[in-house]
Amino acid sequence: MASPARGGAAAPGWAVLDRFLLAFTAADPAGILDLFWPDALVWGTTMPTLATGPEAVQAYFAAIGGRQPGARRASWTDGAALVPSGTTILLSGTWSVGPGTGEGVILPLRLSLAVVRRGADWRIAQFHSSSGVGPP
Numbered sequence: 482m483a484s485p486a487r488g489g490a491a492a493p494g495w496a497v498l499d500r501f502l503l504a505f506t507a508a509d510p511a512g513i514l515d516l517f518w519p520d521a522l523v524w525g526t527t528m529p530t531l532a533t534g535p536e537a538v539q540a541y542f543a544a545i546g547g548r549q550p551g552a553r554r555a556s557w558t559d560g561a562a563l564v565p566s567g568t569t570i571l572l573s574g575t576w577s578v579g580p581g582t583g584e585g586v587i588l589p590l591r592l593s594l595a596v597v598r599r600g601a602d603w604r605i606a607q608f609h610s611s612s613g614v615g616p617p
Contacts, residue, residue, distance in 0.1 A: 491562035493603040494570030494596040498557065501605070505555040506581070510542040517605045518597065524609040526590055551581040558589070568598040576610075588612065 487495045497516055504512035514535065517523065523532040525541045532538050545553075560574015572594045579587030595607035 487562075490564040490567075491570050491572075493598065494562055494564075494572050494594070497596045497603050497605060498572055498594060502555045502557060502576070505545065505578075506551060506553065508545050508548050508550045508552065510539065510546040513542045513545065514539050517608070518599070521605055522607045524611070526610040526612060554579055554581045560592070570596045570603075572596065 501513060501516050504510075504516070517535070517538055519535045520533075521535075521538060523538050523541065525532070528541055532541060555576060555578050558575040558577055560572060563571040563573075565571065572592070574592060575589060576592045577587050577589050579585060589612075591609075591611045591613060593607070593609045594605055596603050597606040
């Protein structure tokens with residue numbers, strides 16, 4: 482059963498998501514890349530094709546490094562976790578990206594992650610962010 486709770490068996494997945502949001506807000510592309518397995522599958526919000534290697538993931542998030550830390554703020558809005566095994570945590574829900582301070586456009590987005598443990602490390606093995614959140 483999916484759970485919105487951040488504790489229990491899903492806690493490592495939520496911790497990876499929190500580190501992603503912090504690195505995004507800090508304009509730290511290297512910090513973001515460190516959260517992904519080298520063979521991760523990544524659909525970024527504006528990507529025209531699926532990224533299947535670290536070079537493509539790095540290229541996608543590189544633009545984040547061109548802005549000041551805190552210029553954009555990423556935050557989790559709502560969602561749930563599913564733990565199908567002791568090595569996999571699925572997170573799905575909504576997140577938003579907007580100005581760090583002041584007024585501006587806040588983008589509501591969908592996000593799904595598969596966070597996988599290999600050895601002692603938990604990292605993102607699958608990432609899909611898309612627009613389209615809002616009333617029908």
